[in-house]
Amino acid sequence: MKNPSRKTVPMKAALIIAAMAVSGAAQAATQQEAEAALKDAKASEAEAAKLTNRWVPTERALKTAQKALDAGKWDEAAAQATEAKALAEVSIQQAKEQMTAWHDAVIH
Amino acid sequence: MKSTPILLAALLTVAGITSWVMDEGHAAASANSTTPEQDMQAFQRYFKQRFPNVKFPDFANGPYAVNAEMRKQWEEIMQFPPYDFAVDEGKTAFETPFKNGKTYGDCFPNKGIGVRQTFPYFDTKTGEVVTLDLAINRCRAENGEKPLPYQTGVMASLTAYMSQTSRGKPFDIKIPDDPRARAAYEAGKQYFYSRHGQLNFSCASCHVTASGQRLRGDILAPALGILASFPIYRSDWGSMGTIDRRFTSCSAQMRAEPLPPQDPTYRDLEYFLSYMSNGVPIAGPGTRP
Numbered sequence: 573m574k575n576p577s578r579k580t581v582p583m584k585a586a587l588i589i590a591a592m593a594v595s596g597a598a599q600a601a602t603q604q605e606a607e608a609a610l611k612d613a614k615a616s617e618a619e620a621a622k623l624t625n626r627w628v629p630t631e632r633a634l635k636t637a638q639k640a641l642d643a644g645k646w647d648e649a650a651a652q653a654t655e656a657k658a659l660a661e662v663s664i665q666q667a668k669e670q671m672t673a674w675h676d677a678v679i680h
Numbered sequence: 681m682k683s684t685p686i687l688l689a690a691l692l693t694v695a696g697i698t699s700w701v702m703d704e705g706h707a708a709a710s711a712n713s714t715t716p717e718q719d720m721q722a723f724q725r726y727f728k729q730r731f732p733n734v735k736f737p738d739f740a741n742g743p744y745a746v747n748a749e750m751r752k753q754w755e756e757i758m759q760f761p762p763y764d765f766a767v768d769e770g771k772t773a774f775e776t777p778f779k780n781g782k783t784y785g786d787c788f789p790n791k792g793i794g795v796r797q798t799f800p801y802f803d804t805k806t807g808e809v810v811t812l813d814l815a816i817n818r819c820r821a822e823n824g825e826k827p828l829p830y831q832t833g834v835m836a837s838l839t840a841y842m843s844q845t846s847r848g849k850p851f852d853i854k855i856p857d858d859p860r861a862r863a864a865y866e867a868g869k870q871y872f873y874s875r876h877g878q879l880n881f882s883c884a885s886c887h888v889t890a891s892g893q894r895l896r897g898d899i900l901a902p903a904l905g906i907l908a909s910f911p912i913y914r915s916d917w918g919s920m921g922t923i924d925r926r927f928t929s930c931s932a933q934m935r936a937e938p939l940p941p942q943d944p945t946y947r948d949l950e951y952f953l954s955y956m957s958n959g960v961p962i963a964g965p966g967t968r969p
C-alpha cells in the first residue's frame with residue numbers, strides 16, 4: 573500500500589488557489605451572466621452526482637447562488653455560481669481519477 | 681466578469697491532479713485479481729501486524745482496543761452502559777406484534793435471535809445486499825407497517841436488541857457464487873478505498889492508514905471489526921446511531937454529500953467491511969466517544 577497522503581498536496585493547493593480566485597471573480601455581473609453561470613454550475617454538479625461525488629461546499633455554493641439570484645443580487649449569484657462550478661469540476665476530476673487510483677490504496 | 685484567475689486556478693487544479701495520477705496511477709493493476717478470501721486474509725494480517733498487542737476478538741471494540749487511555753475511560757462508562765435504554769426499547773418493539781398479529785421474529789431465521797452476525801447477506805433472488813436494517817424495514821412493509829427512519833430512534837433500538845442477542849458470535853458473512861454478489865463486494869471495496877469529498881479522504885485514509893492515531897480528540901478505529909459494535913451510543917451525538925448514521929456522518933466530515941441511508945453503495949460498503957471482519961465477534965450495541 574502506498575502512502576496516500578502524498579496525493580493530497582496538489583489537490584489542496586489547487587483548491588486554495590481556486591477559492592482565492594473566485595473570491596474576486598465576479599464584478600458587475602448582469603442578470604444574464606448570473607443565470608448562465610448558475611446553469612453552467614448546475615450542469616457540472618449534475619455530472620458530479622452521476623459519479624456519486626457531490627461535495628458539500630459545492631452544494632452550499634449552489635444554494636447561495638440560487639438565493640442571491642432570487643434576490644436580484646447578480647454579482648453575488650455569479651460569484652457563488654463560479655465557485656460552485658470550480659468545485660464541481662474538481663470533484664468530477666477526483667471521481668474520474670479514483671476510478672483507477674483507488675487500487676493503489678488496497679491492502680495486499 | 682474576471683475570468684483569468686478562474687482559468688489559472690482550473691489549470692493548476694488539472695496540473696496538480698495530472699501529476700498526482702502520473703505519480704500514483706501506474707500501479708493500478710491487479711486489485712480485482714485477488715479473491716475476497718485473499719483480500720480478507722491480507723486485510724486481517726495488516727491489522728494484526730499493525731496492532732500486535734491487540735487480541736483478534738478485541739478489534740470489535742474499535743479505539744478502545746488500541747488505546748489504553750481510552751480503554752480505561754470506556755471501562756468506567758461501561759459500568760452503566762448508555763445504550764441499555766435502547767436495548768430495552770428495542771426488545772419491547774421487537775416483541776410487540778404488528779397490527780396483523782405477526783412480529784419481527786416471523787421475518788427472520790431463528791425468530792431473529794442471534795442472527796446479527798450473518799448480516800449483511802447477498803440475496804440471490806433480488807440480486808442485492810440486504811442489511812439488518814433493510815431487512816427490518818422490509819419486514820415492516822410485508823406486514824403493512826410504515827418504514828422506520830434508518831439513522832436513529834426505533835431502528836437503532838431494534839438493531840441494538842438484535843445485536844445483543846448475537847454478542848460473541850463471530851461475523852459470518854458469505855459471498856455466494858454469483859457474479860452479482862462478487863460485483864457488490866467489489867463495489868464496496870472500491871468505495872472503501874476511493875477518495876471522496878473536498879478533503880480528498882477515503883474511508884481507508886482514516887481507518888487503515890491512520891488507524892489508531894488521533895484525529896483531533898478522537899482515536900481512529902481500525903477498519904477491522906469496525907462495524908461489530910453497531911449500533912452505538914456516541915457521546916458526540918448524545919444518542920444512539922446506526923451504521924447508516926455513521927456512514928453519512930463520515931461522508932459529511934470528508935465534505936462529501938452523504939448518500940441516502942441504505943443507498944446500494946453504502947450497503948455494498950457494509951458488505952465489504954463485514955466480510956473483511958469475518959471471525960470478529962459481534963459486540964453491539966456499543967459506545968463511542
